[in-house]
Amino acid sequence: ENGRCTTKLESMGFRVGQGLIERFTKDTARFKDELDIMKFICKDFWTTVFKKQIDNLRTNHQGIYVLQDNKFRLLTQMSAGKQYLEHAPKYLAFTCGLIRGGLSNLGIKSIVTAEVSSMPACK
């Protein structure tokens, strides 16, 4: 039940991400490479959707990127720390889909997962 819920949220996020990316990249220049696209997601995309940028972007330059948001908007209203940790994944599923949909429309196939160890920060 919980799993189906998360999957549904993620796929809704996917479709929304596709549309959002189309609108956001309508007036931007052509992207140079994958890193360029990831920077766009971390800065412009995140700012337009969550009113702040990603705090930290790390990559192994082999296709894995870790985006860290220290004050994730959808988690800030829950208690800081570990109290409602088990409920956090629901709130992250849609956003994972958002990123996956956005990347997909830009030609990048991806798997997007989220990890929360201490709210409201998440990766």
Next chain:
Amino acid sequence: VPGSVVCCSSQNYPLYIRSVPTENELKFHYTVHTSLDVVDEKISAMGKALVDQRELYLGLLYPTEDYKGYGYVTNSKVKFVMVVDSSNTALRDNEIRSMFRKLHNSYTDIMCNPFYNPGDRIHSRAFDNMVNSMMMQVN
């Protein structure tokens, strides 16, 4: 004065085709196809960093004696191709650019329509109306 507008997905299948009929239908379609080939060439050239192309507008792709093809590729790899009659010399570059902008804007609206499934043929009255008004402008 005949003209044609084609919108192609990133996988190169057509999402939207509109042509004002012409006596030489075959030659017309030929120009559309070769224009799409030129678009693909330009895109792969960009990928290998042979051409630095930050703009989405590709410009004149394929001038034949009868027709001229223009191209535009979005960041989401959707291709727009416009073919106009070569005798239409009144059409300026910035007019073509603005027509592609209109196409891109309308396509974005379609993408944001939750009832539209990406990759499907485009069946939209708003889109049709926009293309109609564009073709009347060309003629």
